[in-house]
Amino acid sequence: MKAYEVQESSSDYSGIVEVERDRPEPAADEALVEIRAASLNYRDLSIANSDLTYPGAELPVIPLSDGAGEVTAVGEDVQRLSEGDRVATPFAPDWVDGPVAPEKIGRTTGGNSDGALAEYVTFPADSLAVLPDTLSYEQGATLSCAGLTAWRELHEEVDLTADDTVLVLGTGGVSMFALQFATMRGADVFVTSSSDEKLERARELGATWTLNYEETPEWGEAVREETGGVDHVIEVGGPGTLERSVEAADFDGHVHLIGVLSGQDGQVHPGPILVKGLTVKGSMGVGSRAMFDRMNSAIEAAAIEPVIDRTFGFEPEDIREAYRYVEDGSHQGKVVISLE
Template sequence: MQAYEVQEPTTDYEGVVQVERDRPEPGPGEALVRLRAASLNYRDLAIASADLAYPGTDLPVIPLSDGAGEVVAVGEDVQRLAEGDRVATPFAPDWIDGPYAPEKGARTTGGNVDGALAEYAAFPAESLPLVPDYLSDEEAASLSCAGLTAWRALVEDGDLTADETVLALGTGGVSTFALQFADLHGARTVVTSSSDEKLERARELGADETINYEATPEWGGTVAERVGGVDHVVEVGGPGTLEQSLEAAAPTGHVHLIGVLAGQDGLVHPGPILGKALTVEGVMGVGSRAMFDRMLDAMAAGEVTPVVDSVFAFDEAREAYRYLERGEHQGKVVVSLP
């Protein structure tokens, strides 16, 4: 079968190499998936880049946690799935239900378990969520990491309600899903970006307030002035943006720490956390299959369609990496499988 491997971290993703591999066979309790599309996350850049460091990776590895396709075979003792079922890939294949635990997140697809940038992949059948018919393969392939992370932060952990306000930093995959899920729940939304064009698109997707953070570097105070502070911050920047996020948060608000896109180094003053009794929590392990199922049910009920920015051909996978790194996207960057 055709696949890609991350063979070594490099500066221009030249270590992401197209290879021929034997087609896997499903073992007991497993399902074999014929993948039709896969999508990229910032994590995938970190795994393949010499300039970034991502722990818990075993190279060579077939990359990408996010994918979708159909079941073509099942192993012994599989009752839940059958040939022809459309499924999405799991980020943490051992986390089926219940609260997060280190052993449930020890194996990660595209990190230390072969991922979705291949024609076929085998996964524990219990880990694979069934995809609703209204989603295309490309849309379904965008959900496993970015979609589920945003859902877990706001809904599973944050108990989001219609009378609350959500701040999403930027317009990448996680932040765009956060905007859509907040809108689905009737919550008020604020989105930041350095691009006025992307902010206009965010308003089309339901954003109530938008702020260009280059034009307004002290955007935390601006958010607090406009909406009286937010109940949830989807924080993807890390130390580079956390100070402003704490400023934007309302008393007893939640800051969901998901990424470090603005860098891992920096000092954060704890005063706002103490003074406003804020909850700052890391979102670890993305989410369980049970959470994935609940997310898909809610999406189907509200007819939520993932925002796919662009689709690259399989032979253009490395260019998809480079495009994502340039930050020109809004929503998800997808690779179509042959």
């Protein structure tokens, strides 16, 4: 079968190499999935790019945690899945249910365990979430990391209500899912971006307020003045944005620290966190399969359609171009690779 490996990290993604592998056979508790589509996250760039860092990656590895496909065979002990089921791949295949624990997130798809950028993959059957009938394979391939992260932060870690306000930074995959999951509950959402075109699209998706942060560098203060302070911040930047996110938050608010797109270094003064009584919590492991199931039920009930910016092919230059496109940061929502 055709697959891709990150054999070494490189600034131009030349270390992503097409390989030929034997088609895997499922173990007794596994399912074999024919992958139809996969999608990229910033994490995937940090594994393949020598200018970035991702702790815990083990090369060579088949990359990408996010994929969707059809079950083509199951092991002898598998009962919850059957041939023909449409499923999404797991980020943390050992986290099926319950609270997060180190042993549940020690193995990560596309990091230290082979991922979705291959024609066929095997996973523990209990780790695979069944896709809603309302979604295509391309849409289903966006859910495993970005979708589930946003869902967990707004609907598992807290009980978001229509009275809440949410600040979403940027218009990447996690941010667009957060916008959709928040508006699904009737919450008011504030979206920031450097692109007026992306902000217009965010308003079409339900954003109550938008702000161009290049035109308003002190956006934390501006958000607080407009809203009185938000209840939740989906913080994907890290250094350079976290301080302003704290400024934008209301008393007793939550700052959900999901990403560090602006780098690893930075300082945040603890004073405003203490004075406001804020909860600043990091998100690790994405989410369990049980959370995935609940998210999929909500997506189907609300007829949510994941935001896909662009779809690439399955040839070597297509793959590298997809990585470069995500690195450029001009996308809105998710970038997908189609195997069909």
